[in-house]
Amino acid sequence: xxxxxxxxxxxxxxxxxxxxxxxxxxxxxxxxxxxxxxxxxxxxxxxxxxxxxxxxxxxxxxxxxxxxxxxxxxxxxxxxxxxxxxxxxxxxxxxxxxxxxxxxxxxxxxxxxxxxxxxxxxxxxxxxxxxxxxxxxxxxxxxxxxxxxxxxxxxxxxxxxxxxxxxxxxxxxxxxxxxxxxxxxxxxxxxxxxxxxxxxxxxxxxxxxxxxxxxxxxxxxxxxxxxxxxxxxxxxxxxxxxxxxxxxxxxxxxxxxxxxxxxxxxxxxxxxxxxxxxxxxxxxxxxxxxxxxxxxxxxxxxxxxxxxxxxxxxxxxxxxxxxxxxxxxxxxxxxxxxxxx
Amino acid sequence: xxxxxxxxxxxxxxxxxxxxxxxxxxxxxxxxxxxxxxxxxxxxxxxxxxxxxxxxxxxxxxxxxxxxxxxxxxxxxxxxxxxxxxxxxxxxxxxxxxxxxxxxxxxxxxxxxxxxxxxxxxxxxxxxxxxxxxxxxxxxxxxxxxxxxxxxxxxxxxxxxxxxxxxxxxxxxxxxxxxxxxxxxxxxxxxxxxxxxxxxxxxxxxxxxxxxxxxxxxxxxxxxxxxxxxxxxxxxxxxxxxxxxxxxxxxxxxxxxxxxxxxxxxxxxxxxxxxxxxxxxxxxxxxxxxxxxxxxxxxxxxxxxxxxxxxxxxxxxxxxxxxxxxxxxxxxxxxxxxxxx
Ligand SMILES: O=P(O)(O)O[C@H]1O[C@H](CO)[C@@H](O)[C@H](O)[C@H]1O
Ligand SMILES: O=P(O)(O)O[C@H]1O[C@H](CO)[C@@H](O)[C@H](O)[C@H]1O
Numbered sequence: 056x057x058x059x060x061x062x063x064x065x066x067x068x069x070x071x072x073x074x075x076x077x078x079x080x081x082x083x084x085x086x087x088x089x090x091x092x093x094x095x096x097x098x099x100x101x102x103x104x105x106x107x108x109x110x111x112x113x114x115x116x117x118x119x120x121x122x123x124x125x126x127x128x129x130x131x132x133x134x135x136x137x138x139x140x141x142x143x144x145x146x147x148x149x150x151x152x153x154x155x156x157x158x159x160x161x162x163x164x165x166x167x168x169x170x171x172x173x174x175x176x177x178x179x180x181x182x183x184x185x186x187x188x189x190x191x192x193x194x195x196x197x198x199x200x201x202x203x204x205x206x207x208x209x210x211x212x213x214x215x216x217x218x219x220x221x222x223x224x225x226x227x228x229x230x231x232x233x234x235x236x237x238x239x240x241x242x243x244x245x246x247x248x249x250x251x252x253x254x255x256x257x258x259x260x261x262x263x264x265x266x267x268x269x270x271x272x273x274x275x276x277x278x279x280x281x282x283x284x285x286x287x288x289x290x291x292x293x294x295x296x297x298x299x300x301x302x303x304x305x306x307x308x309x310x311x312x313x314x315x316x317x318x319x320x321x322x323x324x325x326x327x328x329x330x331x332x333x334x335x336x337x338x339x340x341x342x343x344x345x346x347x348x349x350x351x352x353x354x355x356x357x358x359x360x361x362x363x364x365x366x367x368x369x370x371x372x373x374x375x376x377x378x379x380x381x382x383x384x385x386x387x388x389x390x391x392x393x394x395x396x
Numbered sequence: 397x398x399x400x401x402x403x404x405x406x407x408x409x410x411x412x413x414x415x416x417x418x419x420x421x422x423x424x425x426x427x428x429x430x431x432x433x434x435x436x437x438x439x440x441x442x443x444x445x446x447x448x449x450x451x452x453x454x455x456x457x458x459x460x461x462x463x464x465x466x467x468x469x470x471x472x473x474x475x476x477x478x479x480x481x482x483x484x485x486x487x488x489x490x491x492x493x494x495x496x497x498x499x500x501x502x503x504x505x506x507x508x509x510x511x512x513x514x515x516x517x518x519x520x521x522x523x524x525x526x527x528x529x530x531x532x533x534x535x536x537x538x539x540x541x542x543x544x545x546x547x548x549x550x551x552x553x554x555x556x557x558x559x560x561x562x563x564x565x566x567x568x569x570x571x572x573x574x575x576x577x578x579x580x581x582x583x584x585x586x587x588x589x590x591x592x593x594x595x596x597x598x599x600x601x602x603x604x605x606x607x608x609x610x611x612x613x614x615x616x617x618x619x620x621x622x623x624x625x626x627x628x629x630x631x632x633x634x635x636x637x638x639x640x641x642x643x644x645x646x647x648x649x650x651x652x653x654x655x656x657x658x659x660x661x662x663x664x665x666x667x668x669x670x671x672x673x674x675x676x677x678x679x680x681x682x683x684x685x686x687x688x689x690x691x692x693x694x695x696x697x698x699x700x701x702x703x704x705x706x707x708x709x710x711x712x713x714x715x716x717x718x719x720x721x722x723x724x725x726x727x728x729x730x731x732x733x734x735x736x737x
Binding site: 057059060063064065066067068070074075077078079081082087088089090133134135136137140141143145147148149150151152153154155156157204206207208211212213214215216217223225229231232233234252255256259280332334336353355367369370371373374375376377378380 | 398400401404405406407408409411415416418419420422423428429430431474475476477478481482484486488489490491492493494495496497498545547548549552553554555556557558564566570572573574575593596597600621673675677694696708710711712714715716717718719721
């Protein structure tokens, strides 16, 4: 490892987005007098009569949840995207808008209100993975849908409004900004090298073994060289698959195992139910040539120093570039200490 | 105004960055059961013996602040950028990093601990503007510095760790991501049209008068068509100036007046000291041809529904695109109701 990267301010290049992150390794000693997050140490019941996601309960729109036993998916009652948004283009001088159609779903990971992915069994996480696959295929086969974004917001600090374990799927007619960037970077590389950008990166990382957190037969968990968030990680399939639907049943279990390992380590890190946004980036469902895509899952956790002090992406980060204090390599060491294998 | 834009999900194009924002006008009725911010209604003293920014107090590194009477600038004691970061390039297969040199400063807007820009006199805000100009010129004339980012984080919710009215300046050897984007978009337009992108946009907005909040002889305050944050605004000089150093003394006062008007309206909107990150984007100081730049100041406030409910940019926003619920036009109406003229 180049010691310059551990000692001096520098920027690192994100090969997937083509953007840079500013790294300030010397800055982690800065004292913190700003806002502290409140942590809820409340022990949640396995069933909460007031939770609109618990089995059997009635949601705001009057619909009643079934008495589900594992994973339950429904269309978001307050969807950000409308199926029936009329098709329009708005072009007036320098003002430009396009209609956007889409379908938003909510996916309850478990009937048990008290759980999170970190304390679910691998078999039960695997059921969630199977539903992600099913939804990717069925939403993607809709002519209107060209991209399917699977994600989870965990914890109040990440804007999650209900602690019941759940994630979301927003699928839509066009490619969102972040996907567009990754599409271009992967396509450029693939057309020049006839091999997967992320696959080649993964080989290099496994060889270097400086940022690898965990691996099993089919997946690697690592902190990317260009990570933005203090304890950001990525789960990458070893084989070059364009999307989550391509993995076998055995691979799906290995993926669930990877999710289990990293979320458990996160919870141990600061002895708290670790907040994050996670998401899967994968091939668009636009019927184009998407062989350049190598799907992956990322975790963006906000915490920096403790269960109550997060990294604020404000000011310079909004107007300039993302900035981080501890290096990716330092973060990997911390996460690995908390890994149970 | 096209009614489709007020009724249906759509995306709008940001001409300055080349990226899109997802707009969901129908979604503002969504109930909120998530995290509430705490607001401090604490009345601050004009002088706080424990504040490391108040006149005469000693900072963590042992230095004593002078007994300053208006604006006071010093080099950040915990700078994210180092002046003496050695010059290096790191290239190893798909890993790529570059050293980054820079100078970070803190700028106290007033000796009075209890104030913010919103309750400072226009003359006193103007003194801050004059210092911004001076710093842009002096930092920019340093061969090492190719971009000067002026910004403010206001409020604990925006990661501000000290309520004493202050902003920051991070100046550095390369162009940060957001500046790079705006540089490209403005350059393309300028080379094709031989006129300023933002200037032409401004003319169109003034004519339409749908998103204008306030104007005086030299500046316009508006919410851009592509605004991301619920109550985002921009202050744009009517004349095509590449940077803040080009404005006259009279224009500088008019700029201070615009800052005063919008920050006062913000404070009235939710009857709270309105949090935001603000920043000035202007021509790089890289000695290149930068005539395509039209400088401007933006405000990114996080609040959405009230003093305690903010918009979370998480999940979909991190993995997809920024998303907003109320439209820019609805926000303009709300801000205008709170404008004192
Ligand atoms: O420099 P400060 O005020 O200590 O820190 C604040 O502003 C910086 C620049 O926007 C951010 O990097 C920090 O996350 C934020 O807490
Ligand atoms: O959909 P929810 O959980 O109500 O809302 C949360 O996730 C959305 C998608 O990331 C965000 O747009 C919201 O700001 C956030 O509060």
